[in-house]
Amino acid sequence: MHNIKLFLILFFFVSNSLFADENKSIHISNAWISEAPPNVYILAAYAELKNTSTETQTLVSITSPLFSMIEIHLSKIIDETAKMEKQKSLIIPANDSVEFAPGAYHLMLFSPETPMKAGDTAPMTFIFADGSSKTIEAVVKKRNNHSHDHNHDHKNNH
Amino acid sequence: MLRILSNSKFLIPAMAILAIFAAGSGFYISLKQSQNQQNSALGSSQSIEGLFWPNPKQIHEFNTLDQTGNSFGLEQMQGKWSFVFFGYTHCPDVCPITMSVMNESYKQLNIKHSDLQIIFVSVDPERDTTEKLAQYVTYFNDDFIGLGGNTEMVDSLTKQIGAAYFLNNEEQKENYLVDHSASIFIFDPKARMVGKLSAPHDSAKITAQFIKIKDFINAQY
Structure with a gap:
């Protein structure tokens, strides 16, 4: 099982570097996956995407060899009701950034290959409308007030 | 009541009853006031966010x-x-x-x-x-x-x-x-x-x- 996982990851990195065009204007930081309770196979991931170019970048999909599917979602609270809206794509304006953060935009990760614990990592490839992509490693972390605080700090900084 | 008051024989006891009643109600009002002060020290129902009061x-x-x-x-x-x-x-x-x-x-x-x-x-x-x-x-x-x-x-x-x-x-x-x-x-x-x-x-x-x-x-x- 472990060998298969290793092979999948290696294959993923090699195939991405061979066939895809790396997106040089998008910088992805603080990518993390929230550790989920046992037997929960829908996880959330968060990150910050910074567009350093003068052109709009559109995120159209995300893939990972360790998850069956990844979707972009937006959590909303309307009339005290929590809803999630699936997003077909996400625009990152020129010289601007978009944050995936708890309670806001997040990535929904379906059916992990194996249960993921804090400290584990997963490669994730962000694919853009122009065909370019960016592969990063996201680390699994336990969710605590810290993640929440980060969100607040970030908002205060802007 | 009026007839009783007009009768001087009943005037003194009637006034005494009235005085007791007035003192009692005064005490009741001051008690209420101190309770209200206590409530405002704790925060009145209006100032507590999310409180359902007086109708829980x-x-x-x-x-x-x-x-x-x-x-x-x-x-x-x-x-x-x-x-x-x-x-x-x-x-x-x-x-x-x-x-x-x-x-x-x-x-x-x-x-x-x-x-x-x-x-x-x-x-x-x-x-x-x-x-x-x-x-x-x-x-x-x-x-x-x-x-x-x-x-x-x-x-x-x-x-x-x-x-x-x-x-x-x-x-x-x-x-x-x-x-x-x-x-x-x-x-x-x-x-x-x-x-x-x-x-x-x-x-x-x-x-x-x-x-x-x-x-x-x-x-x-």
């Missing part, structure tokens, strides 16, 4: 199952303060955020407020089995309670609280999403819904609001 909602019998499979109803709400939150285990963002925020708050409150219980109610009974609920709630805190059962059981509580939910399971059969209340409802030991904390949640804010609400309710007894 009394909860009646309901019938759910807890994470061990035991029946959980009105009796289990009595004699304790409760936080009640509605969600589902397949919810990746808002529910685990709220659960971990409630855990932080519970850890702060539990030291002085050992009469507080934290209840997660699943509004997705089809996917959230008793076993799943047990694994889910205890992941956050061993003390947490998870309630479920069948749709009818869950509705016996959601309908009373007014915590509507909606299963988006028509288009998506397997990984469907559920719209659910984002608020944390607060119940007093008489099983009255005395407050509601609105999202987004923050553990320090929840802790402070709960203490205000609890002090206010205790001052009403």
Whole structure:
């Protein structure tokens, strides 16, 4: 099982570097996956995407060899009701950034290959409308007030 | 009365009765005033965010199952303060955020407020089995309670609280999403819904609001 996982990851990195065009204007930081309770196979991931170019970048999909599917979602609270809206794509304006953060935009990760614990990592490839992509490693972390605080700090900084 | 007053024989005792009555009512007014002052020191009902006063909602019998499979109803709400939150285990963002925020708050409150219980109610009974609920709630805190059962059981509580939910399971059969209340409802030991904390949640804010609400309710007894 472990060998298969290793092979999948290696294959993923090699195939991405061979066939895809790396997106040089998008910088992805603080990518993390929230550790989920046992037997929960829908996880959330968060990150910050910074567009350093003068052109709009559109995120159209995300893939990972360790998850069956990844979707972009937006959590909303309307009339005290929590809803999630699936997003077909996400625009990152020129010289601007978009944050995936708890309670806001997040990535929904379906059916992990194996249960993921804090400290584990997963490669994730962000694919853009122009065909370019960016592969990063996201680390699994336990969710605590810290993640929440980060969100607040970030908002205060802007 | 007038005839009695006009009769001088009854005038003195009548005045004495009036004097006693006047002194009594004066005392009553000053008592009321001091009570009001006490209330404003604790925060009046208007200044406490999320407080349902003077009309808390009394909860009646309901019938759910807890994470061990035991029946959980009105009796289990009595004699304790409760936080009640509605969600589902397949919810990746808002529910685990709220659960971990409630855990932080519970850890702060539990030291002085050992009469507080934290209840997660699943509004997705089809996917959230008793076993799943047990694994889910205890992941956050061993003390947490998870309630479920069948749709009818869950509705016996959601309908009373007014915590509507909606299963988006028509288009998506397997990984469907559920719209659910984002608020944390607060119940007093008489099983009255005395407050509601609105999202987004923050553990320090929840802790402070709960203490205000609890002090206010205790001052009403």
